[in-house]
Amino acid sequence: MKIGILGFQGSIEEHEATLHSLEIETYRVKTKEDLNVIDGLILPGGESTHMLMAMKFNGLYDALKEKINSNLPIFATCAGVVLLSRSIENSEQESIGVLDAVVSRNGYGPQYFSFIEEVKIEGFKKEFRAVFIRAPIVRSVGTQVKVLARDKMGNPIFIKQNHIFGLTFHPELTKDDRLHKLFIETIH
Amino acid sequence: MDNNRVVTNRGLAQMLKGGVIMDVTTAEQALVAQKAGAIAVMALERVPADIRKAGGVARMCDPLKVKEIQKAVTIPVMAKCRIGHITEARVLEALHVDYIDESEVLTPADEENHIDKLQFKIPFVCGCRNIGEALRRISEGASMIRTKGEAGTGNVVEAVRHMRKVQAQIRWIASMQDDELFTAAKELQVPISLLHEVKKQKRLPVVNFAAGGIATPSDAALMMHLGADGVFVGSGIFKSDNPTVMANAIVKAVANWDKPEVISSISMGLGDAMKGLDIHLIDKKDRLSERGN
Secondary structure, three states, X not given: OEEEEEOOOOOXXXXXXXXXXXXXXXXXXXXXXXXXXXXXXXEOOOOHHHHHHHHHHOOOHHHHHHHHHOOOOEEEEOHXXXXXXXXXXXXXXXXXXXEEEEEEOOOOOOHHHOEEEEEOEOOOOOOEEEXXXXXXXXXXXXXXXXEEEEOOOOXXXXXXXXXXXXXXXXXXXXXXXXXXXXXXXXHO | OOHHHHHHHHHHHHHHOOOEEEEEOOHHHHHHHHHHOOOEEEEOXXXXXXXXXXXXXXXXXXXHHHHHHHHHOOOOEEEEEEOOOHHHHHHHHHOOOOEEEEEOOOOOOOOOOOOOHHHOOOOEEEEEOOHHHHHHHHHOOOOEEEEOOOOXXXXXXXXXXXXXXXXXXXXXXXXXXXXXXXXXXXXXXXXXXXXXHHHHHOOOOOEEEEOOOOOOHHHHHHHHHOOOOOEEEOHHHHOOOOHHHHHHHHHHHHHOOXXXXXXXXXXXXXXXXXXXXXXXXXXXXXXHHHOOO
C-alpha cells in the first residue's frame, strides 16, 4: 500500500513521519499522474489558498476531484477540510466541494486563540489530544456526513463522508497515530 | 509560554513550510500577495529597500495599518518589532497578529538583549546568521527561525551564506559524540539541551526559512535547494516591475523548486527584478545582519 500526501506545502513531513512509523510507504503528490500510483491521499495542514493555486497550476485540481468522486480514500487535516468542503462561509475562495459541509476559515480566530484540547472520538477508548491551529470551524454538515468528534463548544471536528475523513485539527503534530491507523484500516 | 503554546506556535510555522511570506505595506498589497498564493504576509511601514534609502530610525508599523491588513486577508498576518522592544511586541500581541518578527531590519531598541519571548502567548520568528544565533533565539522562545541575509539589497549572497552555514553546522553537530557537545555548547554559547535535539533530529528544533535579498523565482528556489523550509520575500516583490506576476512566479518556484523546467517557464518575461546592491559596497556599519547576535 502506498499513501500519497499532497506535496506542495504544509505539514507534509509530519504526516510522512507518522506513516513511516506505521511502516506505510508514502508518496508526494504534485501532478495528476502521481494520483495513479497511490491507494489513498492525505491533504496536509497548511494554507488552502496556496494549495488551490498550486493544484491548478500543476493540473491536479480537476483530476483530484474526479479521483475522489471515484472513491479515492482521503484524509484531510485542517486546510484539507477547507479544500474539500461544499462551501466556505467567510472567504471567496474556490473549493473541490466533494465534502458536504459548510466551514468557516480560521473559525476560532487568529493564532492567539489556537489551542489544544483532549477530545472524545467515537470508537476510541482514550481521549485524543487535538491540536487546533487557526483551525476552521465546521458550521453544518449534510445528511451523508457522520460527526465522529466535537470540540467543547459542540462544533464538529472530525467528520466522515464515506471514504473522506475530515479533521479540523492536526493529528500529525502529536505522537498519537490512532487516526492515521483508522484511515489505513479503511483502505485494506 | 506553556507546553501547549510551544506546540501550537511551532506548529503554525510547520503549516507554513513550502510557502512564501511576503512583505506588504498596505491592505491592497496584502491582497495581491494572497491572490498570488502567499502563505502569510508581513506587515511593515516600509519595505527594507526603502528603509535603507530613508535612513533614520525604523520602527514597528502603524497599528491601524496592521488592522487594515488583517481585515483584508484570510492568511496569517505577521508584523515586525524592533529587537528588544518589549512594548512594540506587546502592542502587536494585543492586535492579535499571528507571528511577530523580532527583526534586525528595524533599528534595534536594545543592543544587548533580545525580548524574552517565552513570556508571550503568540509566536516569534527571529533572524540568524549561524547556528549559535539560531539556538540562542530558540532558547529565548522563538518558534521559527529565518536567515538574516541582507535585507533590502536584492542580493541573495548573504542568505546563501547564512543558510549554508546553519546547514553545515547541523551536520557538524550531528557527527559529534555526546561528550563533545559540551565544548560545542561552550563555543556556540547555547544550551546543551538544544544541541542534543539538533544532534538527534539532524535539523533545527523549529522551522527555518530563508530571508534577506531574495529577488527572483530562481533565488527563492535556490534557497529551497539549500535546505530552507520556505522563503520570505521582502522588497523583491513590490520593488519589481510587475509585483502581481513576480509574486505568483516566486510562489510557484518555491512549490516546484526541484523542477528547473517549471522555473524556466515561469521566469520568462517577468520584467525587471528589483535593482540589487553589491554587498561589498555596503559599509559594515550599514549591514543589517550585524545587528542582534
